[in-house]
Amino acid sequence: MRRCCEGVGLPCLFKGVGMAGARPPRFLLVFDFDETIVDENSDDSVVRGRALPEQLRQSPRQGSYNEHMRRVLAFLGEQGVRAADFRAVYENIPLSPGMAELFQFLSKHHELFELVLISDANMFGVEAKLRAAGVRSLFRKVFSNPASFDRRGFLTLGPYHSHKCLQCPANMCKRKILTEYLAERAQEEVEFQRVFYVGDGANDFCPSGTLTAADVAFPRKGYPMHRMIQEMQEKQPGAFRAAVVPWESAAEVARYLQELLRRRC
Numbered sequence: 623m624r625r626c627c628e629g630v631g632l633p634c635l636f637k638g639v640g641m642a643g644a645r646p647p648r649f650l651l652v653f654d655f656d657e658t659i660v661d662e663n664s665d666d667s668v669v670r671g672r673a674l675p676e677q678l679r680q681s682p683r684q685g686s687y688n689e690h691m692r693r694v695l696a697f698l699g700e701q702g703v704r705a706a707d708f709r710a711v712y713e714n715i716p717l718s719p720g721m722a723e724l725f726q727f728l729s730k731h732h733e734l735f736e737l738v739l740i741s742d743a744n745m746f747g748v749e750a751k752l753r754a755a756g757v758r759s760l761f762r763k764v765f766s767n768p769a770s771f772d773r774r775g776f777l778t779l780g781p782y783h784s785h786k787c788l789q790c791p792a793n794m795c796k797r798k799i800l801t802e803y804l805a806e807r808a809q810e811e812v813e814f815q816r817v818f819y820v821g822d823g824a825n826d827f828c829p830s831g832t833l834t835a836a837d838v839a840f841p842r843k844g845y846p847m848h849r850m851i852q853e854m855q856e857k858q859p860g861a862f863r864a865a866v867v868p869w870e871s872a873a874e875v876a877r878y879l880q881e882l883l884r885r886r887c
Contacts, residue, residue: 647736650807650814651728652800652829654821655741655748655766658842661718664743664751665691668711672698688742688767688793692779699776708777712747713754718842720871725757727876731883736814737761738803740796742825744769744779765799789828796829819864820875821847833864840875843868 656663678697682690728735737760741748746769752758768780781793790796807813819830822842827850830839839862841848854862869875 645733646812647734648815649735650804650817651735651737652817652819652821653737653739653761654823654826655739655743655751657822657845658718658820658826659721659739660715660751662715664712664715664747665694667715668698668703668708668747669694672701672703686781686792688779688781688791691744695777695779699774703777704775705771705777708746709750712750715751717755718872720869720873720876722755724872724876725755725760727880728760729757731879732760734883735879736807736812738763739765740799740829741766742782742791742794742796743767744777746770746777763803765803767793787828790825794825796825797832800829801832818875818879820869820872823847824850827851830864831862835863835865837864838878839864839866840878841866841868843870 653659656665674694674697678690678694681687728737739748739752739761741764743766745764745766748764748766749758752761752764765782767782770778772778783794783798784792785795785798787795787797804814804817815836817833817837818840819826819833819837820840821830822845824846826841826847830841830847830851833839839847839851841851848868851862851866855866867875867878
């Protein structure tokens with residue numbers, strides 16, 4: 623159960639493992655990566671300007687997108703694309719509007735917010751961009767599909783895990799990741815007053831369904847996550863429990879969180 627100081631007017635104090643009286647963060651902020659932190663789908667970015675064979679030009683309507691990207695990356699490797707080329711692409715993907723401002727705000731209040739990233743992209747690309755943007759240190763944990771370079775210098779991709787969720791792709795269920803992370807932190811005696819989820823895609827809708835009435839979903843306005851939440855709210859009023867704050871610029875998320883801190887909880 624999450625503890626909250628609402629109505630008390632004083633910060634909540636949690637006893638963290640090995641923290642010797644230090645105050646663990648009060649809020650968990652979960653980010654997606656593609657079209658959330660960055661303003662593009664990073665898989666599209668790596669193939670832009672490259673001639674793919676017919677069978678790789680379109681994402682599969684059926685089957686695993688993760689497996690499809692493995693084949694795409696293998697083809698790019700055969701064409702001579704190597705680590706430095708991939709890194710340059712990922713590092714140059716633009717941040718979404720207002721994202722730099724949001725990260726500046728979170729950097730100033732890092733003691734209050736614990737940040738994690740859950741992405742169905744790949745670990746190499748996500749890490750490359752976060753480091754290039756100077757924000758990797760803000761994130762306590764990054765969850766993404768494993769990616770590494772083999773002896774040939776090809777970027778290889780694997781599935782993150784297996785799961786039984788029927789809503790999510792076979793390689794990743796973000797709900798499972800978030801649920802397990804919260805349970806792990808609870809075992810370490812860190813329980814958050816509120817969870818905030820910033821995303822855009824259909825695979826962000828599943829984990830946002832775990833949020834409580836105390837939490838906030840920040841779907842990117844007009845993207846699949848936003849549309850799916852709206853559909854649920856229309857068809858099943860009250861079924862989506864979290865507050866919903868759509869955004870076009872991540873600066874709107876920063877302003878919401880600033881107001882939250884101003885109100886102390």
